[in-house]
Amino acid sequence: DIQMTQSPSSLSASVGDRVTITCRASQSTSSYLNWYQRKPGKAPKLLIYGASSLQSGVPSRFSGSGSGTDFTLTISSLQPEDFATYYCQQSYSIPWTFGQGTKVEIK
Amino acid sequence: EVQLVESGGGLVQPGGSLRLSCAASGFTFSSSWMGWVRQAPGKGLEWVANIKQDGKEKYYVDSVKGRFTISRDNAKSTLYLQVNSLRAEDTAVYYCARHGYFVFDIWGQGTMVTVSS
Numbered sequence: 673d674i675q676m677t678q679s680p681s682s683l684s685a686s687v688g689d690r691v692t693i694t695c696r697a698s699q700s701t702s703s704y705l706n707w708y709q710r711k712p713g714k715a716p717k718l719l720i721y722g723a724s725s726l727q728s729g730v731p732s733r734f735s736g737s738g739s740g741t742d743f744t745l746t747i748s749s750l751q752p753e754d755f756a757t758y759y760c761q762q763s764y765s766i767p768w769t770f771g772q773g774t775k776v777e778i779k
Numbered sequence: 780e781v782q783l784v785e786s787g788g789g790l791v792q793p794g795g796s797l798r799l800s801c802a803a804s805g806f807t808f809s810s811s812w813m814g815w816v817r818q819a820p821g822k823g824l825e826w827v828a829n830i831k832q833d834g835k836e837k838y839y840v841d842s843v844k845g846r847f848t849i850s851r852d853n854a855k856s857t858l859y860l861q862v863n864s865l866r867a868e869d870t871a872v873y874y875c876a877r878h879g880y881f882v883f884d885i886w887g888q889g890t891m892v893t894v895s896s
Contacts, residue, residue, distance in 0.1 A: 706882045708824070715874060715886035716816075716824065727884070759824055763881035767840045768826040 674698050674762050678771035684779040691747040693774045695760035700740045704764035707736055707745045710773070711756045719758075720745065750776070781805035781885055783875045788890030795865050795894070801858040801875030801887055809853035812878035815860050817871035818889075825871075828860065829878055843869075865894045 675698040685691050695705065707720040718727045720736035723743055733748040747754055755778055760771040787799040799815070814829040828849040829838045837849050848861040858875055870893050877885040 704881055715888050718882060718884050721882040766838050770824040770826070772823045
């Protein structure tokens with residue numbers, strides 16, 4: 673199984689800050705890497721697919737990069753509605769696996 | 780409106796069973812891979828199972844193989860997850876999701892399964 677490790681596990685940031693979350697795979701996933709946002713009581717929401725493609729309707733302040741084993745999710749200017757938990761997920765091989773999550777909190 | 784609505788969760792004793800359902804609307808269900816993902820309290824997301832459009836290919840995470848069965852009724856646009864021999868570690872919110880091209884692009888709100896005596 674491919675293990676996904678995110679860092680940091682949590683972070684505190686202010687509105688307007690640039691935020692970067694990293695995700696490392698235990699083996700190459702090519703560009704088969706997706707990012708999701710999860711808010712309490714709500715369904716997970718797809719943000720980025722294929723490592724760097726922005727899902728329709730997702731604000732352009734979200735971006736993804738990377739390939740192989742190392743990936744990054746960047747929020748260019750954090751907004752109040754962005755405080756949530758973010759998960760990476762590899763879709764290279766079954767079992768599909770997720771990172772443990774990164775909780776973004778208000779500073 | 781694109782929508783997935785889960786139902787069927789509840790409190791069940793260890794060793795018990797439940798059938799979870801997921802009603803789809805707003806997209807062509809019969810043309811979509813579908814799956815279940817769960818989240819245990821305080822834990823991250825875990826993929827559980829996937830099923831192909833015609834129901835002939837199914838995949839499971841090792842921890843549920845032999846206990847859970849994914850199925851679908853394309854005429855009713857409904858996805859199912861039969862969960863048997865439940866254990867405390869199966870306690871989680873179970874989400875139904877459309878598995879598009881290598882990505883879970885539509886998610887339901889989830890249904891809670893609690894396994895406890």
